[in-house]
Amino acid sequence: xxxxxxxxxxxxxxxxxxxxxxxxxxxxxxxxxxxxxxxxxxxxxxxxxxxxxxxxxxxxxxxxxxxxxxxxxxxxxxxxxxxxxxxxxxxxxxxxxxxxxxxxxxxxxxxxxxxxxxxxxxxxxxxxxxxxxxxxxxxxxxxxxxxxxxxxxxxxxxxxxxxxxxxxxxxxxxxxxxxxxxxxxxxxxxxxxxxxxxxxxxxxxxxxxxxxxxxxxxxxxxxxxxxxxxxxxxxxxxxxxxxxxxxxxxxxxxxxxxxxxxxxxxxxxxxxxxxxxxxxxxxxxxxxxxxxxxxxxxxxxxxxxxxxxxxxxxxxxxxxxxxxxxxxxxxxxxxxxxxxxxxxxxxxxxxxxxxxxxxxxxxxxxxxxxxxxxxxxxxxxxxxxxxxxxxxxxxxxxxxxxxxxxxxxxxxxxxxxxxxxxxxxxxxxxxxxxxxxxxxxxxxxxxxxxxxxxxxxxxxxxxxxxxxxxxxxxxxxxxxxxxxxxxxxxxxxxxxxxxxxxxxxxxxxxxxxxxxxxxxxxxxxxxxxxxxxxxxxxxxxxxxxxxxxxxxxxxxxxxxxxxxxxxxxxxxxxxxxxxxxxxxxxxxxxxxxxxxxxxxxxxxxxxxxxxxxxxxxxxxxxxxxxxxxxxxxxxxxxxxxxxxxxxxxxxxxxxxxxxxxxxxxxxxxxxxxxxxxxxxxxxxxxxxxxxxxxxxxxxxxxxxxxxxxxxxxxxxxxxxxxxxxxxxxxxxxxxxxxxxxxxxxxxxxxxxxxxxxxxxxxxxxxxxxxxxxxxxxxxxxxxxxxxxxxxxxxxxxxxxxxxxxxxxxxxxxxxxxxxxxxxxxxxxxxxxxxxxxxxx
Amino acid sequence: xxxxxxxxxxxxxxxxxxxxxxxxxxxxxxxxxxxxxxxxxxxx
Numbered sequence: 021x022x023x024x025x026x027x028x029x030x031x032x033x034x035x036x037x038x039x040x041x042x043x044x045x046x047x048x049x050x051x052x053x054x055x056x057x058x059x060x061x062x063x064x065x066x067x068x069x070x071x072x073x074x075x076x077x078x079x080x081x082x083x084x085x086x087x088x089x090x091x092x093x094x095x096x097x098x099x100x101x102x103x104x105x106x107x108x109x110x111x112x113x114x115x116x117x118x119x120x121x122x123x124x125x126x127x128x129x130x131x132x133x134x135x136x137x138x139x140x141x142x143x144x145x146x147x148x149x150x151x152x153x154x155x156x157x158x159x160x161x162x163x164x165x166x167x168x169x170x171x172x173x174x175x176x177x178x179x180x181x182x183x184x185x186x187x188x189x190x191x192x193x194x195x196x197x198x199x200x201x202x203x204x205x206x207x208x209x210x211x212x213x214x215x216x217x218x219x220x221x222x223x224x225x226x227x228x229x230x231x232x233x234x235x236x237x238x239x240x241x242x243x244x245x246x247x248x249x250x251x252x253x254x255x256x257x258x259x260x261x262x263x264x265x266x267x268x269x270x271x272x273x274x275x276x277x278x279x280x281x282x283x284x285x286x287x288x289x290x291x292x293x294x295x296x297x298x299x300x301x302x303x304x305x306x307x308x309x310x311x312x313x314x315x316x317x318x319x320x321x322x323x324x325x326x327x328x329x330x331x332x333x334x335x336x337x338x339x340x341x342x343x344x345x346x347x348x349x350x351x352x353x354x355x356x357x358x359x360x361x362x363x364x365x366x367x368x369x370x371x372x373x374x375x376x377x378x379x380x381x382x383x384x385x386x387x388x389x390x391x392x393x394x395x396x397x398x399x400x401x402x403x404x405x406x407x408x409x410x411x412x413x414x415x416x417x418x419x420x421x422x423x424x425x426x427x428x429x430x431x432x433x434x435x436x437x438x439x440x441x442x443x444x445x446x447x448x449x450x451x452x453x454x455x456x457x458x459x460x461x462x463x464x465x466x467x468x469x470x471x472x473x474x475x476x477x478x479x480x481x482x483x484x485x486x487x488x489x490x491x492x493x494x495x496x497x498x499x500x501x502x503x504x505x506x507x508x509x510x511x512x513x514x515x516x517x518x519x520x521x522x523x524x525x526x527x528x529x530x531x532x533x534x535x536x537x538x539x540x541x542x543x544x545x546x547x548x549x550x551x552x553x554x555x556x557x558x559x560x561x562x563x564x565x566x567x568x569x570x571x572x573x574x575x576x577x578x579x580x581x582x583x584x585x586x587x588x589x590x591x592x593x594x595x596x597x598x599x600x601x602x603x604x605x606x607x608x609x610x611x612x613x614x615x616x617x618x619x620x621x622x623x624x625x626x627x628x629x630x631x632x633x634x635x636x637x638x639x640x641x642x643x644x645x646x647x648x649x650x651x652x653x654x655x656x657x658x659x660x661x662x663x664x665x666x667x668x669x670x671x672x673x674x675x676x677x678x679x680x681x682x683x684x685x686x687x688x689x690x691x692x693x694x695x696x697x698x699x700x701x702x703x704x705x706x707x708x709x710x711x712x713x714x715x716x717x718x719x720x721x722x723x724x725x726x727x728x729x730x731x732x733x734x735x736x737x738x739x740x741x742x743x744x745x746x747x748x749x750x751x752x753x754x755x756x757x758x759x760x761x762x763x764x765x766x767x768x769x770x771x772x773x774x775x776x777x778x779x780x781x782x783x784x785x786x787x788x789x790x791x792x793x794x795x796x797x798x799x800x801x802x803x804x805x806x807x808x809x810x811x812x813x814x815x816x817x818x819x820x821x822x823x824x825x826x827x828x829x830x831x832x833x834x835x836x837x838x839x840x841x842x843x844x845x846x847x848x849x850x851x852x853x854x855x856x857x858x859x860x
Numbered sequence: 861x862x863x864x865x866x867x868x869x870x871x872x873x874x875x876x877x878x879x880x881x882x883x884x885x886x887x888x889x890x891x892x893x894x895x896x897x898x899x900x901x902x903x904x
Contacts, residue, residue, distance in 0.1 A: 530865045536872070714875075715882035722876065 079151065081130065081144040086118050088151055092132075095439060096146030100255055100613075101682055103403065106442035107251035108684065109133045109285050110147060112435060113443070120473075123482040124580040127589070127683050133284040134459070136687040138576050138589075143682045168321035174301055174329030174347035174356060186355050188272070194241045194352040197266055199293060200277035201286050202248030203688050205305045207231075209277055209335040210245035213345065217700050218245065230261060235345055244271070247610070250285070252292040252396070253405060255613050266296060267392065273299040273352035275344070280310040280317060280332070281465075283457055284449055290326065291445040294358045297393040299351035300328045303344050308334040313460030322456040327360030336694070361395050363448040372444045375402060375429035382421060386412040402426050403438050469569070469689040476570065482577045489570075491654075493561040497554060498638070498653050505553030506638070513550055517542040532736060536725055539789050544721030544782030548713050551635040551778070552706060558631050559705045560698065562600045567693035571596060572685065579683045585665060586672035588612065589683045591621040598628030600705075602819035605630075606826055614681040620671055622826055626815045626839055627664030629657055632777035636810045639781045643795040644803040660811050663846060716776045724772060724783050740765075740787065759809065759847045760802050770813065777816050801854035808850040813843035 084090050092114045095105055109132055110116075116132040127140045139147075188194075198213075200206045207218050214233030235241040246262040254260040266274065276293050278286040283304075293300050304317060323330040329347040333340030350356070364373035379398040387397040390411045400408040401422060414422065426437050433440045453459075475481050496502070517538065524534045565571050571593055579589025590612055598605035605625040612618045629637075637656055645652045727745035729736055737743045741764075749764040749771065756762050769783035788794045798806075814820065814836045824832035 527864050528862065529868065530862070533865055533868050533872075537868070711882055715879040718879045719876065719883070722872075 077151070078148050081116070081118070081139070081147040081149050082128075082141050084118050084149055084151065086120060089115055089117050089153070090149035090151045091115055092147060093150050094148040096148070097143065100253070101143070101684075103253045103438055104250070104255040104613075104684060105143075105147075106438050107253055107255075107288060108137060108686075109288065109446065110137075111442055111446055112439060114446075115152070116149065120477070121479075122576055122579060123477065123479045124577075126580045126583075127576065129576065129687060133282070135282045135285060138579075138683060138685050138687060140579070140583075140683050143684070168318055168324065170320045171324040173323055173327070173359065174351045187353050188355065191240065192272075194238075194273070194349060195269070195271040196235075196241065196243040196348060196352065197262075197269075197271040197274045198243055198245045198277065199262060199266065199274050199289070200248060200305075201250055201279060201282075201289060202686065204248065204277050204279040204282075204286060205335045206245055206248060206277050209275075209303065209305065209333070209341075210243065212335055212338055212341050213243055217704065230265060235349075238345070238349065241349065243275070249289065251289055252296075252400070253403065254407075266293075266298070270391075271298065272355075273301065273348055275303055275348050276300055277303045277305050277335075280304045280307050280315075281313075281463065283317075284446075284453055287449045287452065288442075288445055291363060291448065292396065292399075294326065294328065294361055294363075295393060295396040295399060297357055297361070297395070299356050300358055301344065301347045301351055302326065302328055302330045303335075303340075304330060304332045305335050307332040308337055308339065309465060310460065313463050313465075314458075315460035316458040318456040322452060325360075325452050325455065327358045364444050371429045371432035372440050375425050378425050379422060382418060382425070383412055383414065386414055386418075389413075399441055402429070403441050465689040465691070472690050473573070477573050477577055482573075486574060486577060489565070493558075493565075494654065494657065495650065497557045497561065499650060502554035502557035503638075505557070506550055509553055510550035513542070513546040517546060532729070535729065536722070540721055540725035540786055541718070543785040543789050544725070544779075545713055545718050547639070547785045548635055548717050548778040548782050549710075551638060552709055554634050554638065555631040555709055556702050556706050558634070559600055560702055562596070563698050563701045564693050565596070567691065567697060569688045569690045572687050575683075575685060576687060583679075585668040586676060586679070587620060587624075587668065588617050588681055590685060591617060591624075594621050594625055595628050598625040598630060600631055602626055602628075602630050602815050603822045606819065606822040609826065612681070616676050616678060617681055619827060619831070620668070620676045622823060623671065623831075623835065623838075624664050624668055626819065626835065627660045627667065627812070629660045629811055630777070630815075630819075632816065633810060635778045635781045636773075637807065639784075639794075640803045640807050643793075644798075644800045656807060656811055659808065659846070663812060663842065667842065712776055713778070717779050717782055720772045720775050720779045721782050721786060724768065724786055728768075728787055745787075755844075758851075759805050759844065760851050761806060761809070761847075766806060770809070773810065773816070774814060775817055777810075780810060799859075801851065801859040804854055804859070805847045805851045809843045809847040811843070812839060812846055814839045 078093055079090075081090075081092075092110060092112055094112060095102060095110055097105065114132055116130050119129040119131050119136060121128045122138075125141075127138045128144055129136055129138050130144075131137075198206050198210055210216060210231065210233065211218055213235050215236045216231070216233045218231055230247070231245040232242055233245075235243055244265065246265055247259065249259040249262045252263050252266075254263050265271070274293055274296070276290050278290060290300075290302060302322075304319070307317070310317065317332065319330050319332055329351065331340055331344045331347055333344055335341070362373075364370075364376050376395070376398055379402055380394055383398055383401060384394055387394040390397070390413070392408065392411060397408055397412060401412060401414075402425075409419075429440060430436055433443075435443060476485055520542065521538050524537060529537075565574075574596065575589040575592045577589075578592045582589055582591055591609075593611065594605045594608040597608050602625055605628070606622050609618045609621045609625070612621060637653060641649050641652050724745065727748070728740050728743045730744060731737050731742050732744055732747070740746060745768055746764045749768040752767045752771075753762050753764055756767055761767070765784070765787035768787060769780045772779040772783040784794050788797050815823075820832050820836055823835050
């Protein structure tokens, strides 16, 4: 009741006064309703969440016009996704702009903290923003600042007198964790530090597993390259790998790689790493790009503000690496922990500061018992991290007390717990950046990326360009480059075979050994080897797409389409890799944040025909459909994709009901693929193929030759139908009869294909060699059916093993059986079509 | 059996032994369990 005697009702966050008035009149009939708009004091409405700000209308991010600047006022949603939003810097008070929409209208790309992020419209609708006028960025200059003294962290003789400190005993293995945001250059730095040749790419999430190595020249060190993470709140499974490594394996020091061109968001993880109470050295990567664009970092000042050594580097150009190694070894050896962990003072009214320290006192004993760094555990407990709360094992009273302290902080701070904690970290980051960083006025790489994106992600150009790019890749792989080189190599191998044959005849070698070498080794391994150029060419183009940053754009463009199948745009990355090899494709699915999406993507990758199947296609297409080579090749790939789409629909309605997880992904700048990196990848793939040819395929060829040359009494057979192999494979022949493939030799080749897909060709060559080759013994219809079956049946043993590692035994068995069933059905349909067309 | 046959058989046996060793040495990244690991990782 107000002083005037009239009843007063406060309603929070009214956006449409007229609508509210009508609703109230309906609710209180006969009452005169008068609405007065109040701007509530900050203490009541939560600081930045002033919804009825004068001159600004609160809208959702979804409704914000392209290019119009706005300030985020509230971040909706819940759980891990909301935490991920906050960790990515989507915080109340942050300025943002909508850059563009994907060609199909969803998702959208926003710019904040100097980087680009993609979000779906449904998620953007949960973020409230207030359009503002563009703020003029104050011109920063390095010259305006007083020079900061070098604090000398991580250096002998400065931080502590030489020869003193708290060193580890001599001979202790110094373990390092290489931690940083996705696509910040961790693997490039790892390769520089260890001399390894791990694959790097230009899209978020290339590294999905930890990799270890020793720092060059320091055998008593072990450095672990971890998957990229945005914060210590795990959002996807590979992020959990990184967090668990730091928490459980307790490395002697952390090398935190920070992308200097995107420093604000990268320092968010640094803030959390400093709480881990482990020595940290910050490697400011891409400093060459930063300074090249006119930017600068006051490293000395940043070092004193963060309390850890900061080393500017360029991992790609090997600049600053030696200094980084010196600092890293020093802090690990002398156990120099961060000098500063308390970043919460100076926060609004100190509410977060008081809350954090109260919780630190509350859980101190539990954190020590659980082996968790106390400040980290306290901040995670406040955020409500269930994994950490489980480890802390707080009793009921303590949990209640924690909740009361947190609620009081929320009330005083005016933000919910997660937002308040994220805001606290970002507030300090802004202070650090304000004091130490001169941002470049123009980022040439970004401007170039924007221009390229106009075309590659343009509304009317994106999808035609994607189809054209993929078409060109296949055309160049199978026809122009790969195909031509393959023909030359095949000619060379044939020549060598003729020479060997003649030499063996001249030397009067035993017929059995002669047969093994000429009909076994040359027919089997030789025929597979000739496909090396096609495979290398395919990987060459896939690596160009990966390294340039285009794959991330494909995910952005295709998200809406994939959502209809129940998948997220990020699933396109493993699937495109699947065209190269199913094994890395299955592993790449770890970047997907939900188990449902991950499982579904893994089960669909075998439908993307891998390069190991190329020899089968090329072999049959050359033999039976040489006039329509390109058409049949494209048809095979399309058959795989279409079947995959149909199965995805089936999965969506049965095994994996529900919606795909939100699409939150960073779009990296386009970069020119490094010749060294591409050459390295091609060498690795060629080496891998040759090793397979001379290991699995060689053994399979020899076994097949032996089994088809001898009977059960180990006598050489004159008719291969009397051989051991014919007897064994004969058991499965009835299953293949309805497909028109009721020949034991075809069944045998398919069985060998389980070991390595290329073995299908080598086995067929060995078994049909005596009858004048496969072309003479089979009809085109049977070849078409066999092609369809080979395309879809069980992936090779290496791929099944990677499925087992990611999903377990049952799913691996399911993949084997289910793929065979699908292959059988599709092959039968192909046969029926051939019969209808009069081919069979 | 001629001398050349014996040489060829020995060469084939050597080839098979090397192939089997190659198969056993599974390639991949470090799983951390170095004591029982047979992977060809950067640590070796």
